[in-house]
Amino acid sequence: MNGDRDRRGWLPSCLAGAVFAVCMAGTTLPTPLYGLYQDAFGFSELMVTVVYAVYAFGVIGVLLLAGNASDTVGRRPVLLWGLGCAALSAVCFLCATSLGWLYVGRLLSGLSAGLFTGAATAYVMELAPGKGSPRASLVATAANMGGLGCGPLLAGILAQYAPWPLYLPFAVHLALLAGSAVVLLGLRETVRERRPLKTVRPQRPALPPEVRAVFRPAALASFVGFALFGVFTSVSPTFLAESLDVGNHAVSGLVVALAFFASIAGQSAVGRFGVRRSLPLGCVCLLAGLALLAGALWWELLWLVVLSAVVGGTGQGLAFRGALSAVAAASPADRRAAVISTLFVVAYVGISLPVIGVGVLSGPMGLEGAGLVFIACMAALVTSAAVYLLRRPASTDT
Structure with missing residues (x-):
């Protein structure tokens, strides 16, 4: 009986961790596909690294400008914005006909990761029994790094063994993001005293x-x-x-x-x-x-x-x-x-x-x-x- 209660107590935290993993998977999803994009658009290895690095600039910008936003407006609104940015990033890759689409897609991916990094870590731990326990911290860590690892693995398998290698991985990710939004809306908010967005300071x-x-x-x-x-x-x-x-x-x-x-x-x-x-x-x-x-x-x-x-x-x-x-x-x-x-x-x-x-x-x-x-x-x-x-x-x- 106590074991069943313990599992039910951890369910919200694990669901939030799954949402965290889905969002972070999108940030590494293009990794095994860059060679295909090079062949399609004809850009150099330098451009591959720049496309990749644009993501980090998006993360840094969010961390500096709105890293504490979820403490102010609540965890769920910030995470929903992050899912929205991730979805827009996937759309950019689905529509990509030139290098510019990849830049925008990676920037949006960075914004989603920046919004999720702090807010989702805090949310996973706050939903867990015991909140700041080492086990809750490990759930957040596993969700973050596990999602980053699953992104290239998923894209690589789909690109190798399924049709439409430059489209299907992002279509699948969009479906996962939609499911994640539904899950997130079913979880409770953990920030009790919320304030307007205008009170967020860099x-x-x-x-x-x-x-x-x-x-x-x-x-x-x-x-x-x-x-x-x-x-x-x-x-x-x-x-x-x-x-x-x-x-x-x-x-x-x-x-x-x-x-x-x-x-x-x-x-x-x-x-x-x-x-x-x-x-x-x-x-x-x-x-x-x-x-x-x-x-x-x-x-x-x-x-x-x-x-x-x-x-x-x-x-x-x-x-x-x-x-x-x-x-x-x-x-x-x-x-x-x-x-x-x-x-x-x-x-x-x-x-x-x-x-x-x-x-x-x-x-x-x-x-x-x-x-x-x-x-x-x-x-x-x-x-x-x-x-x-x-x-x-x-x-x-x-």
Whole structure:
């Protein structure tokens, strides 16, 4: 009887998590399709990375301008706006006849992710029994990263084994978004004192002096982890196709998905290792993932690409959840949200600018050479973070 009651108690949280996953899946849905778009519209590898990075600019804009909107107007309205942006993004990809449609679609996708990132995480945890419990946090994490992983996997399978590869994935996503809206309307609102939209104010990035020592290595590790994800989700399908002769879109989608699924495993392991050990351990795993990716580029071996996705994804999960926990614990209560927003801004800069750099260098150096330069730069950053942590470890172990 108690088990049935417990399952019913978790149902709203799990349903909100499913909505979260559906929205985030849309942000990575085009990943295995970029090669098809290149063939259809005739643009370069640089343009692939720019199209991908436009998404991050949309996320950053929302985090800075309206990251706290759901605290003011309520969770459900903000999430419904996010679903609306995701639906418009899918429509742009369905109507795409030129590169401009892809830019707009990716920007709208970024807006949807920016609206969902904070609001859906809070909503999943507030609907759960015990609210801020580690289990509720894990549901939110799994929904976020699981959705990001399911996007390329779904698109890759449909593109490879079903008709209309540039249309069917987005039509399916639109149907899932419609179902998600129905589910969301059936869930209760958790913000009791709501205020008008006009009271929402932009959030400035903030870094109080007492947070800076913890923030530096946390920000470096977050930057590198998200940069690694950025490279996997933007250019790895092209590398697999051109250098490894892997033309199967389902395989390309699976390789990218593995990185996100491994991140869930890494984040869930933080409770076992503790924050103080998770952040440096995550840096070590990130460094190992980068080394494996360098080997994959140099020797052109598929199994090394797969291993780098798993190891690097695990490192990203350990490092980012450890970074988030350490920064939150070191922040003053009245400025915690602003500090966490600053960490997310750094992370999403990591997912955009280095990827564009790879695109710029891929012209004169080729994709493999550009990837090796990227790996060297990221390895230097994550090594400096690890050395800093070994000399002055994070003070919290929660």
